[in-house]
Amino acid sequence: MAKVVLENVFKIYPGDVTAVHDACLEIQDQEFVVLVGPSGCGKSTTLRMVAGLEDISRGSIFIDGKKVNDIPPKDRDIAMVFQNYALYPHMSVYNNMAFGLKLRKYPKAEIHKRVMEAAEILGIVDYLERKPKALSGGQRQRVAVGRAIVRKPKAFLFDEPLSNLDAKMRVQMRAEISKLHNRLKSTMIYVTHDQIEAMTMGDRIVVMKDGWIQQVDTPLNIYNQPANQFVAGFIGSPPMNFFKGRIVREGNAVFFDEGQFRLAVPEPAAGKLAPHAGQDVALGIRPEHVHERGERPEADPARVVPATVEVVEMMGSEVYLYASTGRSNFTARVQAACRRQIGDAVEVVLDMERAHFFGGADEKALL
Amino acid sequence: MKRALGWLAAGAIALGFLLPLLWMLHASFRPEAEVFTGGFRGLFSFRGLGLDNYAAAWRRAALGIGLLNSILQVAGILGLGLLFNSMAAFALARFEFAGRRLLFGLVLVLIILPVEVLAVPLLLTVRDLGLTGGYGRTLAALVLPFAVKAFNVYFLRQHFLALPRDLEEAAVVDGAGPFRIYWSVALPAIRPALATVLVLDVLTHWSDFIWPLIVCTRAETRTVQLALANLFTQPPIQWGDILACAVLVTLPVLLVFRLAQRHVVASDLGAGIK
Ligand SMILES: Nc1ncnc2c1ncn2[C@@H]1O[C@H](COP(=O)(O)OP(=O)(O)OP(=O)(O)O)[C@@H](O)[C@H]1O
Numbered sequence: 001m002a003k004v005v006l007e008n009v010f011k012i013y014p015g016d017v018t019a020v021h022d023a024c025l026e027i028q029d030q031e032f033v034v035l036v037g038p039s040g041c042g043k044s045t046t047l048r049m050v051a052g053l054e055d056i057s058r059g060s061i062f063i064d065g066k067k068v069n070d071i072p073p074k075d076r077d078i079a080m081v082f083q084n085y086a087l088y089p090h091m092s093v094y095n096n097m098a099f100g101l102k103l104r105k106y107p108k109a110e111i112h113k114r115v116m117e118a119a120e121i122l123g124i125v126d127y128l129e130r131k132p133k134a135l136s137g138g139q140r141q142r143v144a145v146g147r148a149i150v151r152k153p154k155a156f157l158f159d160e161p162l163s164n165l166d167a168k169m170r171v172q173m174r175a176e177i178s179k180l181h182n183r184l185k186s187t188m189i190y191v192t193h194d195q196i197e198a199m200t201m202g203d204r205i206v207v208m209k210d211g212w213i214q215q216v217d218t219p220l221n222i223y224n225q226p227a228n229q230f231v232a233g234f235i236g237s238p239p240m241n242f243f244k245g246r247i248v249r250e251g252n253a254v255f256f257d258e259g260q261f262r263l264a265v266p267e268p269a270a271g272k273l274a275p276h277a278g279q280d281v282a283l284g285i286r287p288e289h290v291h292e293r294g295e296r297p298e299a300d301p302a303r304v305v306p307a308t309v310e311v312v313e314m315m316g317s318e319v320y321l322y323a324s325t326g327r328s329n330f331t332a333r334v335q336a337a338c339r340r341q342i343g344d345a346v347e348v349v350l351d352m353e354r355a356h357f358f359g360g361a362d363e364k365a366l367l
Numbered sequence: 368m369k370r371a372l373g374w375l376a377a378g379a380i381a382l383g384f385l386l387p388l389l390w391m392l393h394a395s396f397r398p399e400a401e402v403f404t405g406g407f408r409g410l411f412s413f414r415g416l417g418l419d420n421y422a423a424a425w426r427r428a429a430l431g432i433g434l435l436n437s438i439l440q441v442a443g444i445l446g447l448g449l450l451f452n453s454m455a456a457f458a459l460a461r462f463e464f465a466g467r468r469l470l471f472g473l474v475l476v477l478i479i480l481p482v483e484v485l486a487v488p489l490l491l492t493v494r495d496l497g498l499t500g501g502y503g504r505t506l507a508a509l510v511l512p513f514a515v516k517a518f519n520v521y522f523l524r525q526h527f528l529a530l531p532r533d534l535e536e537a538a539v540v541d542g543a544g545p546f547r548i549y550w551s552v553a554l555p556a557i558r559p560a561l562a563t564v565l566v567l568d569v570l571t572h573w574s575d576f577i578w579p580l581i582v583c584t585r586a587e588t589r590t591v592q593l594a595l596a597n598l599f600t601q602p603p604i605q606w607g608d609i610l611a612c613a614v615l616v617t618l619p620v621l622l623v624f625r626l627a628q629r630h631v632v633a634s635d636l637g638a639g640i641k
């Protein structure tokens with residue numbers, strides 16, 4: 001139960017590798033925060049600095065108001081769940097969970113009570129006497145979570161705990177960890193490279209890239225108002241489409257000119273984009289905001305894009321059309337009734353109200 | 368068909384290796400006068416088999432005390448060695464300290480030096496330490512020089528290095544200090560490697576000859592190998608006794624091997640990790 005605060009935290013590895021740049025983050029008590037980003041972006045490093053497994057090169061980390069830079073992991077009162085479970089192979093499930101409590105010299109009865117309680121919550125009561133060897137991946141990860149729970153720590157740290165599980169198990173454990181969070185009401189920091197896990201589990205999401213925090217916000221805000229093109233492309237599946245082009249102003253009207261087609265930008269975006277006239281930008285639009293012309297018969301011709309179908313993916317409830325305008329490729333999520341074939345010429349309508357524009361050296365959102 | 372031929376060949380080779388041992392075992396039960404009669408065909412003679420040779424060997428070679436000495440010697444080497452070698456190995460594998468590479472380099476150099484080269488300097492050291500003469504002192508002289516072994520340090524270090532970091536980090540977060548991690552997490556995790564080292568050490572030191580010959584100056588400090596050798600030089604030379612003694616000296620090693628075999632298998636480490 002604690003607030004975790006990162007203040008201008010840097011991690012510089014020997015050889016001048018800066019894995020984390022100037023991270024500032026305030027995680028509230030009882031909050032579930034997910035760090036997400038592509039491989040090598042510094043998520044684990046950030047988490048490990050909170051755990052105390054890595055030194056903090058610069059800046060400070062506070063847990064529950066106390067600066068922990070120089071406090072060893074065992075005195076930070078945190079628990080961590082590792083990607084590889086990291087169970088002690090020679091100990092029974094019971095002893096795996098009890099180990100940390102024994103080291104902290106808890107009375108036997110208290111240890112027993114806590115282990116049984118955790119085992120109950122996680123549904124592993126039947127395996128307490130087994131060795132990790134005799135457990136499935138999902139059961140092992142439960143034990144690893146149990147080992148964290150029994151300690152009743154101030155904060156839980158998870159480093160990609162589900163990535164060794166198969167898809168079905170992952171979905172199940174995802175829900176269980178969320179439930180656990182509701183039940184325990186403790187601070188949790190969760191690292192993943194899976195944006196679906198991030199979207200479904202986090203109260204807030206921290207998107208990282210190359211050691212820099214890109215955006216910190218609720219899942220919906222991140223989805224609807226990505227701060228830059230990287231976040232826009234990283235969160236969402238299938239990912240957001242991007243068209244490269246230029247802002248053109250004609251009188252009061254503002255257009256996005258791709259070269260082969262031109263799209264009218266509606267208000268209020270037009271007003272905000274007007275000052276960027278002549279600038280190269282990227283138009284971003286999510287696949288669900290791209291429709292077949294047939295679905296929007298009355299659409300304004302100034303938001304229609306001609307394209308050629310390249311791949312058709314039937315998802316059952318809907319169809320993903322992968323198409324090309326000749327210069328850019330994009331994806332449209334269209335109705336299941338769609339019977340397009342590869343090579344068909346189609347016209348798609350863009351929901352320009354939902355379009356994002358990114359520009360400048362840092363590809364920031366312009367709206 | 369091919370399979371059967373393969374089995375046949377393997378069986379023949381195994382028999383080839385076993386034959387001298389079988390012959391030794393069989394002959395050790397035969398009356399002294401018949402030990403060599405019939406060559407290998409003598410194997411099928413069961414006339415007059417008995418335990419007389421064993422009784423005589425036990426008495427003449429003072430095997431009771433010899434076995435005790437050897438057991439103490441080997442147990443001492445194993446016990447101390449297990450502790451010291453694994454601690455050194457763990458430190459070399461996991462601790463950052465100045466001179467670690469140099470130290471490890473020296474360990475590697477020690478591996479290639481044969482005992483015979485070291486015998487004289489070792490003897491001088493042992494003598495200067497005053498470890499000669501009495502029973503306890505001789506035992507110390509038998510054990511101490513071999514308690515720490517460069518190869519074991521190297522071998523165990525490699526196994527510690529192969530342990531996943533996660534395992535130790537989990538222990539760190541659980542609240543374990545360096546010694547606790549070594550003792551409760553890392554050491555149990557390399558049990559198969561420890562068993563391997565133990566078996567090799569038993570095999571090596573049970574058959575130690577040169578070093579005990581140098582330091583065991585009194586009859587009551589003799590190890591089994593010295594006791595056995597003594598039968599060759601102590602008239603009358605009784606081949607039956609020698610063979611019986613050889614069997615008795617070999618048995619404990621077989622026993623240890625059989626018991627440890629089960630542990631010298633692939634580790635269950637994979638289970639905790641992934
Ligand atoms: N001990 C180290 N020495 C030098 N560089 C390191 C070290 N550990 C990590 N790095 C570098 O720091 C960067 C961030 O690593 P980190 O493990 O935090 O990434 P990550 O976001 O967790 O990625 P993944 O999803 O692959 O686990 C990487 O570029 C990595 O190469």
Ligand SMILES: [Mg+2]
Nearest residue numbers: 043044045159
């Ligand atoms: Mg990582």
